[in-house]
Amino acid sequence: MKLYASILGVGIGEMHELMLEAEKARIDGFHFDISDGCFTPNLTFGPWLLRSMRNMLLAPFEAHLMTNNPERYYDELSCCTETIYFHPEASVSPMRDINKIHSLGMEAGIAITNDVHVSTKLLENVDVMLLLLVKPGFPGQSMQQGSLERIDMLREMRDNMKLNFEIAVDGGVKPENAALLVHAGAQRLVSGSGIFGNKKPSDSIMKFREVV
Numbered sequence: 359m360k361l362y363a364s365i366l367g368v369g370i371g372e373m374h375e376l377m378l379e380a381e382k383a384r385i386d387g388f389h390f391d392i393s394d395g396c397f398t399p400n401l402t403f404g405p406w407l408l409r410s411m412r413n414m415l416l417a418p419f420e421a422h423l424m425t426n427n428p429e430r431y432y433d434e435l436s437c438c439t440e441t442i443y444f445h446p447e448a449s450v451s452p453m454r455d456i457n458k459i460h461s462l463g464m465e466a467g468i469a470i471t472n473d474v475h476v477s478t479k480l481l482e483n484v485d486v487m488l489l490l491l492v493k494p495g496f497p498g499q500s501m502q503q504g505s506l507e508r509i510d511m512l513r514e515m516r517d518n519m520k521l522n523f524e525i526a527v528d529g530g531v532k533p534e535n536a537a538l539l540v541h542a543g544a545q546r547l548v549s550g551s552g553i554f555g556n557k558k559p560s561d562s563i564m565k566f567r568e569v570v
């Protein structure tokens with residue numbers, strides 16, 4: 359199990375310090391939610407934040423693009439992130455996006471909400487499938503009902519098709535449900551308030567490790 363810290367709910371003033379603490383507690387990576395105010399109602403931050411944090415931290419970064427036409431950001435992000443997730447319904451050509459992300463030397467991930475269908479061709483080419491367990495855009499929500507079944511179904515589909523993508527989950531992930539999520543098939547856990555909610559990220563990270 360790999361644990362990624364989502365910084366969406368963290369204030370800009372305390373962000374660097376909290377990320378350093380998470381890194382000291384051996385977080386596996388940081389997850390940045392880039393929203394454009396169109397694909398989701400809220401506006402977060404742009405690639406500049408990843409660029410400015412890149413030289414101050416060692417752990418891998420991943421960018422979760424909750425934007426229309428996500429391809430606008432791939433070149434700019436290639437210097438400062440290892441993984442890019444995009445939502446296929448926001449893209450003009452998801453297959454072209456996967457190829458572009460790969461050509462820039464990054465892992466390509468597809469983020470899916472409840473009702474989005476992903477073609478076999480995409481599943482064959484993607485590195486990570488990110489299942490959103492909440493409505494995209496906002497931290498601090500509870501995991502939706504049926505999430506464990508969705509993970510389990512995706513895992514079964516992957517295994518039956520003999521594919522290799524990793525399964526990641528995002529939204530409402532807490533130490534309390536981490537073991538169930540991993541048992542259902544999640545290999546990467548993305549957590550925001552589950553890590554930064556109590557202002558002592560190192561304790562929360564330890565709790566995640568203990569329960570899984």
Ligand code: DX5
Binds near residue numbers: 367498
């Ligand atoms: C939701 C975001 C998540 C969110 C996670 O749209 O993609 O990454 O920040 O936050 P929590 O863990 O608080 O649900």
Ligand code: ZN
Binds near residue numbers: 389391528
């Ligand atoms: Zn996210």
